[in-house]
Amino acid sequence: MSLLTQYQTAQALELHLGDPLNPENLFSFQHCIELDEQDAYPEDICQLLSDWNVDLYYIPAAYGGKLKSFEEVLAISRVIARRDLTVAIAHGVTYLGATPVWLAGSDEQKQTIAQRIKNKEKISFGLTEKNHGSDILSSETAVEVLENGYLLSGEKWLIGNATLSTALTVFTRTNPKGGPRGFSVFLVEKDKLYPNSFSHLNKIKTHGVRGANIGGVNFQNSFLPANALISTPGSGLEIILKALQVTRTLHAGAAPSLAQADTALRVTLDFVFSRHIYGSTVWDIPHARKTLIEAFVDILLCECVSLAAVRSLHVATDQMSLFSSIIKYFVPTTVEQVIQRISAVLGARYYLREEHWYGIFQKIVRDHSIISVFDGSTAVNLHAIALQIQQLATYHVQTNIAENPGIREKISTIFNLEKPLPDFEPNRLEMYNRGRDDILQGIELAEADLADLPINSEAESQVIDRIMNLTNLLNQLIHIQNKFLVEQGIAYTPKYSKSSQLFDLAKTYCILHTAVACLQMWLHNRKTLDSFFANGEWLVICLTRLLEKIQPSLDSAPESYWENMGNHLVKLYTENKMFSIIPFDLATSSTI
Template sequence: MTTATATATPADLLDTALGDPWDAANPVGFTGILAADEQQEMFAEGERRLDAFRLNAEFVPARHGGRLTRVDRLAAVLRTLWRRDPCLGLGYGFSSFIASVNLWSAGDAEQQRTAAGLLLDNRKIASVYHELAHGNDFAHAEFSARPAEGGGWVLNGTKEVVTNFRRADALVVFARTDDARGSRSHSQFFVRKEGLPEGSLTHLERFPSSGMRGVQLGGGRFTDCPVPADALLGAPGRGIETALKSFQLTRSVIPSMCVGPLDTALRAAVSFALERRLYGGTAADLPYVRTVLARAFADLLAVDAFTTVVVRALQVLPEETAVLASASKYLASRMLLDTLEELRTVLGAQSYLREGPYGIFQKMARDVAPATFGHASRSACLVTVLPQLPRLARRSWFTSPAAPAALFDLDGDLPELDLDRLAAGSPRSDGLAATLVALAEECRGPGPVGRLAARFRDELAVLREECLALAPRDITIDASPHAHAVAGRYTVVLAAAAVLGVWWHGRRGPRPELHDDAALVAALDRLDRRLPGRAVLTPAERADVERQLFDQAVARFGQRRLFDLTARHVPG
């Protein structure tokens, strides 16, 4: 299931620029990162290095002078940063990416030129959506923008828990422009702070947090704040539509880059298990410890396959990513949190210490938690998926063609990123589910792969009947727990399809020596255990693949390779 490339990627270059994070002498290593976290500050030296690297250029499309051509490469760069410090990952750059996507999607030429100039000058743009009273329910946001006499707009209201609100030079503000209910009630505005009248914008005190402690979570109160007519982003009343398109990029990238912190947490756990002496040996000699590490490695591979495929879908199957992005955000975040908790049992008390050789573990665990529900909660993601299920079950599953091979060729080229192809409405097909149906037939047989593939295909058939039987209420915000469970199981089936697709197409690729059946079976087994019913693997089969996965994890640790699908060498 692993792939690799011979040439240096942007992620390789960033790794080289930042050096070995485990080296105490490295000024941008974990020692400095943990010290900044203790002070609840952004890591200043890390930000200087990212300025020199021009990280913001990764968020700017190439036509505007940046380096953004492929979202999978952007996700890989961000994963590299998040593997070191999620606070830098969010607070330095990703918050600007969240805001800028709206500009690339709906902005006019001048707005896009201005935004590109700010980012390429190492400035920041804040995404100003959140209101504490409404959380993820941004359709009910009360912050208002009203036409001003003589032209322009007047902003009034409060926005809270906004990353980089105080540090940003510009804001993308989500505001109500119509008191009527419906999807045309809100718009977005691109607001430059420079030149705003004194007293029209008051910065709120920072909101403290248990995770992402270095991130500057602030807010602002706008009081009769005038902005020019050309601050409107896109057409009036299109704010929700623009957001729904933009969220497909951000919801796809977030779970992919969160594989980085899990890689660091797993590396810390493997290191501890190999070094910790007890009972006349090491912790790694204990069967329980070996099992936990093997399963965590398998979970990481499953999450990586799913999230990477979904990120590639933005350019291969953009019409289908509205569902895929939410499904990935839901399942990947759940698996990441579960895996971190299991790894905590290996480190024991060391998993809570904020200093020492394993102090980075607790920071990763704390920082990933808000990233998994921030921007869109897991329940919000399921509510996005639910209305699509009866329609897809009726029109697509078992009838649509399989997804193109390019979706799974992780080293392959991608079509140009076209944000206009992202659909804010309902997708008509489900190529990933169709891939599962096709590969279950290709892999048919008595072996573990064939049985596991058949298991997920059969689950899709069961889900089809259950989705067709859902009551109208069960595809709304008032959906029952059963309906939520149905949507959750569907995300597991999609993940299995992604894992199978990466394995199947990877085995025919230019580097078949990196294909590994044990990793495939272990990843599928971990997904299988998230579904109801009897396990597919026998205890002996599971023990065998987990033994192989543990050995592989230790080998990668010793070779300084990442645990993800790239298996890249990293500094150190």
């Protein structure tokens, strides 16, 4: 089976970087740990990535870059972040900083940023202030409007690459009264500022990603020319919220979490196969083995919902306000639990800053915890979902989605990994989904497709029966939640919209959405991906694992399915392949 085209770049980068376990490679675990111990910025590794032109994947193809498919970028980012999150953040922040320009900048601003990135310069994203994090409408950094430009004053704090970047996009108050139309985004080019009109804060020491350059920039009446304004005055909130839809899905959500989970599991598998205890290996202890297979299941279900979201950036762009928040809440929190549970299997070695795999596991524990904090925290994303769930339920109850024009083709393009993606059109991003979630609401279409599946053998029939039963249950649970939301009617008062009850409903929504994504992924790729994927036992386990979070009394998947899942995990580990539904080759020492 040949590797899907959109994974070939990631595969090539992976082989170029070489085996991270080999200390002779620059981008090795040992080197990353050494840098971390010294709080040192991974400049040499960033240079290695830039020499390979990873930066070009931060520039849309229309501006001379190579960014065409977000699915391809996800795979590339996973290759980087599986080795080290400090490097992934240090290098990837440039995409975050540039996104407001790609979304809303003038042609001139886009050319400027493209040229800077081609020059291997770093771009920062200046949103947060010391006194204002998630509550961005309280931001104090402001401009005074002049005839020929602006004077910018204020301080952006906890900014990635703050000191090292040559330019940054800055969220700024342009109307003293504030409000949703009271802010704008500026492209600030540091080398065009009067040198005495801005200063950098010292690097701030962090719990994880210790080598990252997290600092701040202070502006003191910095003169900005009129063409530094991105789009129109007052459009800042919309630009930032739309930019976050892209970055939460990709660089700050799915990529780092999937990648770090892969390495955490790989480190632990290496231990359990070689560690002899009570006359056999740790892998032979049923509880330990089950914990690791569950971790693999969680990676796969997170991957299914993530792939659907990154492909939706191209296909269902107007639904990303919801999908990006689902990814940014669900994937990092699931992976946090994965890391925590498998650390109990790795035992003492998880706590060491050296020895087993150079102590990379403890770095993952510290590093990964930032994912559910920055670029919109878990609470912020649950809130964003909570604000939409009643409208989503109402639309779902009132609409026969099968009658929506082009819906089958759309769902098929989201999920069929062989289908080419249309170009990403940023002007199709919306602030709200207006009740639409083509993934979850496509459940009835998936049910109909399941009923039409040809059955070729008794074994296949048993798996499909189970998938159908689970799909029926999934549909029932969706209807129960919809009914509750529609009948209850939510008074979206500021207090209730951030209540625990509404957040619990939002969490349930994410589980249901993920379950449908897994189902659709299987339906659309079972003829083209490998036999493990095709036979569907993994899907039975994934659906059971998700739905038992809502209905704990659900029967477990058959033990034989778990055994086969375990065997497949061992196979991927032994063959050194990514823990993925698209398990591409990872570098070994013999591939360098």
